Amino acid sequence: MIPLHHILFFSSTLFCIGLFGALSRRHVVGILISVEIMLNAANVNLVAFSRWTGLIPVNAQVFAIFIITLAAAAAAVALAIVLTIYRNRKTIYTNEIDLLKW
Amino acid sequence: MDQLFVHIDQAIIHWAQAVLPDWMAVIVAMKIPIVAIAIFGPVTMMYLTLIERKLLARIQNRFGPNRVGKFGLLQPLADGVKMLTKEDIVPEKADKIAHLLAPILIVIPALLVFAVLPFGRNMIAVDLNIGVLFFLAMSGTTTLFIFTAAWASHNKFSLLGGMRSVAQMISYEIPFVLSVVPVLVVVGSFSTVAIVEAQPGLHWFVFTPWGAVGFFIFFICAVAEVNRTPFDLPEAESELVAGFHTEYSGMKFALFYMAEFMNVFTVSALVATVFLGGWQGPILPSWVWFLLKTYTLILIMMWFRGTFPRLRADQLMGFAWKFLLELTFVNIIVAAIWYEMRSPLNHLTAAAILIVTIIVLFQFNKTEIPKKRIYKYAYAD
């Protein structure tokens, strides 16, 4: 088996890529994609800790399941919001969505 | 006879251990099931096309292919040669990469799910402890590749077919996954081997009240998942040309066909494993029982294709969300009650609850037929 460090390096790289995407994308769906990548990085970390260090290994995996569930729910809401914005403003580029009220 | 293929497997491994170095022998032992599946999958697909054409022809009072070889037995090979020599056409506006990748990727999950099917006693490639879940997860990814194909073609009809396919498969995936839950509750394991071993002899799950209901839900959803008639809206010829594979020709088209037929086989095999006792059965060898049950289900699917008209989109959605989903939820609870109660009483209680539920759901789902109108003045003279 490979050492714990390498998996942690992997997940932190994944997280930073997601962070870069979330802050630099203009497309709303692109931002959502980046956020999903960040959540996945967190899950990889949880699973790695559950295997290598945790006192009760089950807990970390249960946490990961909660994260997956809520990420799915959040994605559904976010995409519904994207659809609503598109319907009202005819754009989904973040720099063009600049009104507080219309 | 029962362990025929297992003995062959053992013999090859023994030979490999005698001839090859240690680590290569291990690799050979690992590769045998993979090679077996890689041969079995496509061959099954080839002959399923022949069986389907023959059967449909008989239903429609024709003979079907009978020119190439005895009874048309070489027809699949002729088809293969034709597919390989056809020109591969890529539309100019198509998304080239996705257009190429979609048919290749769609075959991968179709082949992977063979790994968790128990073809007979001790005849399983990998006994994963999450076998059924693995199967469901893998078959769920097919949607993504169908949609990729539809999008990459840059064609209205393909896109419409893709949209329909996604809507349908997402809707039917929920009852599809949930209708297995009663079995998992009773068996207490995801492993396909454990599920089969929990149904010894003729104690198949389909003979219990919740098992019968679960079997019907699961089979209907399985037919919908593999996009076959009467749920073939994504590729409805008369409305959408050919749905998501309109712009595909030659071998790429053949790959879509291959994925579809392998899915038909694997899904029928899973239904047989989960509800019909897999390889369990008296007298005959285990793998014969398994193939018998699987092919019966496949023939039923083809019979559907020959006789049922296509559903309308709203009927399709309504059936999944208003009928099947509620029934599966009730079925899970009924299975738990059945498991906790004592023997003769539990069958009666479970059956009573399920029958009441089905009647109530039918009442709610009745299509409203307007009252017959009488035209008082229409024929006045």
Next chain:
Amino acid sequence: MEVLTAISKVGIYVIFGVTLLGAMMAVTLRNIFHAALSLALTLIGVAAVFFVLRAEFLGAVQILLYVGGIMILVIFTVMLTTRIGDRTIPTSNHQQWPVLIGALLLLLYFVRMIGKTPWSIKSELAVVSAVQIGKSLVSTFIFPFELTAVILVAILIGTVILAKSDEGEEKS
């Protein structure tokens, strides 16, 4: 046997590489549909990492929920909102370079902290079965479990209301 161990180790690093490549493509590609497909690659890669770490249940759930569910939602939204083949618009905003530097610095910090922390690694690696997860969900974590159910219902209602077109105005 050493050959096999070496092969499996290399396999793990290949999975890492493919996953990271998919993630990079997902955040940089211009065509948002291709970005979504790269996200699918990343998610499958992460599921493979779960399988390698002997968390098979999580891996299967990951594929079932993310690839079967969220990916479809994302692609549907891409379809319903952008004109297909719209590649002329710049996809990143003006913060791109500062953000890149910031993310790299953060990564550097992470790497240093991971290297410095004395991890208390167990002698025997843990394997968690699906049964254990299920039992834990309905005993130790029963309250968060129920809470998740409530949140899901709330989100279900909210999503339906958001996505429904207004009845009063003309249908869009």
